[in-house]
Amino acid sequence: MEYYNQTSNDFVLLGLFPSSRTGLFLFIFIILIFLMSLIGNLSMILLILLDNHLHTPMYFLLSQLSLIDLSYISTIVPKMVFAFLFGNKSISFIGCGIQSFFLLTLAGAETLLLTSMAYDRYVAICCPLHYSIRMNKRVCVLLILGSWMMGSANSCAHTIYALHIPYCRSRVINHFFCDIPAMLTLACVDTWVYEYTVFVSTTIFLVFPFIVILGPYGCILHAVFHMHSGEGRKKAYSICSTHLTVVTFYYAPLAYTYLHPRPLRSPAEDKVLAVFYTILTPMLNPIIYSLRNKEVMGALSRWTQRLCSV
Numbered sequence: 001m002e003y004y005n006q007t008s009n010d011f012v013l014l015g016l017f018p019s020s021r022t023g024l025f026l027f028i029f030i031i032l033i034f035l036m037s038l039i040g041n042l043s044m045i046l047l048i049l050l051d052n053h054l055h056t057p058m059y060f061l062l063s064q065l066s067l068i069d070l071s072y073i074s075t076i077v078p079k080m081v082f083a084f085l086f087g088n089k090s091i092s093f094i095g096c097g098i099q100s101f102f103l104l105t106l107a108g109a110e111t112l113l114l115t116s117m118a119y120d121r122y123v124a125i126c127c128p129l130h131y132s133i134r135m136n137k138r139v140c141v142l143l144i145l146g147s148w149m150m151g152s153a154n155s156c157a158h159t160i161y162a163l164h165i166p167y168c169r170s171r172v173i174n175h176f177f178c179d180i181p182a183m184l185t186l187a188c189v190d191t192w193v194y195e196y197t198v199f200v201s202t203t204i205f206l207v208f209p210f211i212v213i214l215g216p217y218g219c220i221l222h223a224v225f226h227m228h229s230g231e232g233r234k235k236a237y238s239i240c241s242t243h244l245t246v247v248t249f250y251y252a253p254l255a256y257t258y259l260h261p262r263p264l265r266s267p268a269e270d271k272v273l274a275v276f277y278t279i280l281t282p283m284l285n286p287i288i289y290s291l292r293n294k295e296v297m298g299a300l301s302r303w304t305q306r307l308c309s310v
Contacts, residue, residue, distance in 0.1 A: 009171075010090040011183070016176040016271060017084050027084050033283045034077045040286030041070040044296075051299040057140040058124070059296075061117045062289060064144050068113065069282035072106045075099060076177045076278055093163070096178040101159040103177065103278075107254070108151030108205050114247055115209040116143040121243065122216030154201060165189055174267040177278070181262065182270065195262065202258040210251050217244060242292045250281045 016030070017023035044066040048054045079099070083089045091099070123134045162180045168188030175182040181198065184191045253273040257265070290296045 009093045011093065011096050011178065012089050012172045013079075013083065013091055013176060013178070014172060014174050015080060015083055015089060016275070017080075023084075027081075030077060030279065031081065033279055034073060034081075037069065037073045037279075037283040037286075040283065040290075041066040043300075044286045044290065045070070047296065047299050047303065051303065053295065054299055057135045057137070058117070058120050060140055061113060061120060061144070064147075065110065065113055065117070065289075066286060068106050068110045069285050071102070072110075073279055073282040075102050075106070080176055091178065096173075096183070097159050097163045100162060100178045100180055100183075101155050104155035104158055104180075105148070105151045107277075108154045109147045110151075110250070111205050111209050112147035112150060113144070114243075114250070115212050116147065117243060118213040118216045118247075119143075126216075151205075154205060158198075158201070161194055165191070165194075175271060175274070177274070179270070179274065181258070182267070185262075198258060202255065206251055206255045206258070210247070210255070213244075213247055242288055246281070246285055246288055249284065250277050253277050 017027050045063050048059045048063040048066075076099075079091070120135055120140075123131050127134065158180055162183055165184070165187050166189060167183075167186050170186060173179075173182050173186070181195075184194065253276040257270055257273050290300065
């Protein structure tokens with residue numbers, strides 16, 4: 001058992017990597033995922049910004065998703081790498097609060113942004129004649145601002161609570177980032193009221209959006225079966241399956257973590273599930289949306305040819 005000095009107010013993150021060859025393997029694996037995520041999300045953002053063919057609401061929303069994923073993984077992995085390489089696992093009290101705030105903001109914004117993307121595809125496929133009206137630039141900007149603002153407001157409330165409760169036990173957090181539920185296990189007051197608010201917040205930001213997403217895609221799939229064009233049917237089905245894959249991969253572990261009663265969970269289980277929605281999803285999103293999207297691949301091909309010619 002490692003010994004940690006508890007004389008300061010700093011927290012200690014136990015991290016994800018055990019002190020063994022397995023830990024080294026995991027470290028290298030996470031580094032590779034981090035680099036792939038950086039390259040993939042930056043490429044998506046630049047491609048959508050530079051290519052005029054991708055200046056549509058759908059790709060504007062997708063660029064925001066890439067920005068969120070890029071910020072998500074950059075908030076977590078660099079600290080993990082620093083702790084593993086230099087053995088400094090401590091994080092200041094304020095630093096922990098800042099990390100929690102950004103992570104909760106990004107998580108809330110992403111769930112709402114995925115809902116906006118589902119609405120965009122619903123209008124494009126089921127109401128194509130009204131698409132330019134219902135999904136104009138103003139509506140798109142409002143959806144994005146609303147996602148960020150609601151995510152920030154929710155995050156602010158949770159972070160302020162976490163920073164104002166007394167911590168009188170060990171300062172060792174059995175996690176690889178400042179996850180507020182993991183922090184609350186160290187509190188010396190009863191937090192059942194807050195745990196109830198976490199359940200309500202998770203329902204609002206995860207369960208309701210997921211139900212809302214299923215509604216439009218149910219209508220889209222119904223419309224797909226009545227399409228006369230085989231190419232149109234194939235494209236619509238590809239859009240549905242792509243988005244639902246991303247939504248399921250992100251929502252499922254996040255909802256399980258925060259809706260599952262804490263006594264029935266283990267720290268190891270929480271960390272494994274957290275890897276899915278904080279590290280793997282940011283890497284997979286640009287891959288899924290690019291490889292299964294002919295317009296993105298076409299834009300990538302055009303810019304690759306331009307760069308090669310230069």
